[in-house]
Amino acid sequence: MTLRSVSYGGGVQSTALLVLAAQGFIDFPVFLFANVGDQAEHPATLRYVREVAFDYAAAHGIEMHELHRTPTRGVSAGQPEDLWDRLMRPESRSLPIPVRMPDTGAPGTRSCTADFKIRVVGKWLRDHGATADDPATVAVGISTDEWERANARTVEPYENVVYPLLKLETRRGIGLNRAQCEAVIRDAGLPVPRKSSCFFCPFHKPTVWVDMARDEPELFAKSVLLEDTLNERRARMACPKGGERAGRAVLDGVEDGAELPEDAEHAGWLSLPVGQYHPCTSCHAVLQVQPDGTWPAHRKGPVYLTRFGKPLRDWVGNQGEQQSLDLSDEGYRCGDVCDT
Ligand code: SF4
Secondary structure, eight states: OEEEEEEEOOHHHHHHHHHHHHHTTSSEEEEEEEETTTTTTTTHHHHIIIIIIIIHHHHHEEEEEEEEOSSSTTTTSSSSOOOOHHOTTTTOOOOOOOOBBBBOOOOOOOOOHIIIHHHHHHHHHTTTTTSSSSSSEEEEOOOOOGGGGGGGOOOOOTTEEOOOHHOOTTTTOOOOOOHHHHHHHHHHTOOOOOOOOOOOTTTTOOOHHHHHHHHHHHHHHHHHHHHHHHHHHTTTTTTTTTBBBBBESSSSSSOOTOOTTTTTTTOOOOOOOOTTTTEEETTEEEEEOOOOOOOOOOOOOBBBBBSSSSSSHHHHOHHHHHHHOOOOOOOOOOSSSOOO
């Protein structure tokens, strides 16, 4: 029988799915909460899941499981891994979260959601019978006001991903928006949860950081510590672009600075002017192009948790500058299951 489960994040949309399943409007008997780690999830989300959602699910005959990434190899084999620990490990060289580039503010690539949520849920589904021939139906809570997130979700062979909140028929039309999800939760007698995400997620809107600095100073201090730690580590690492030709590939589908495919018909290379300063195409440190047209040897440049190209403590700490900044939504959203 095809498994039907919800990838439960503990935020507004997936809690609305829990209520709708309890009330019989959707048929999903299993809810899977992939905890990225007690030190990484926002404490309020953990409290909500453990003190509200689990009890509500049990009272309505819904199975709810809390899952953890558990490596099978290495020194911590068999132990649940915490994303915070992975980020703070002194010998770590990877950047699994979508840190912001100092020049453009664009988020870097990330593996956190795939490693700590999608694959963790996927393992549970495969252990419980999901296969490529009989994939599980996995519901993700995305509401109509953020429908564009649905396009970006990675789909694995053992799952069919569906978005019930976009399709549900109500008296007011098709689909539920965030406010309607909150109403569903309130009408069921449950408190409305906060947005669920890691407290340090670089996808946060600027206003989230400002609110955190004021209302949750311990979490803000930990976020500052994380940003400092990542950058201290990067400042000790040599960037592989040092000594390479300074320029960028100009071909659709080829990353800046990447080797161009030999058979590329319209491939080009834009050499950067000698003597000028440009961000390195790999680490984004701002560098002067050498007389021979190469990047100088250099250490990796800093990355940030906000899009403003400066450390969190400086940005939030500078009230005068803050007022002149645009604090509206940045347009970057997690396309997967994180409620950011
Ligand atoms: S909330 Fe942000 S940092 Fe945490 S797993 Fe999701 S994308 Fe990564």
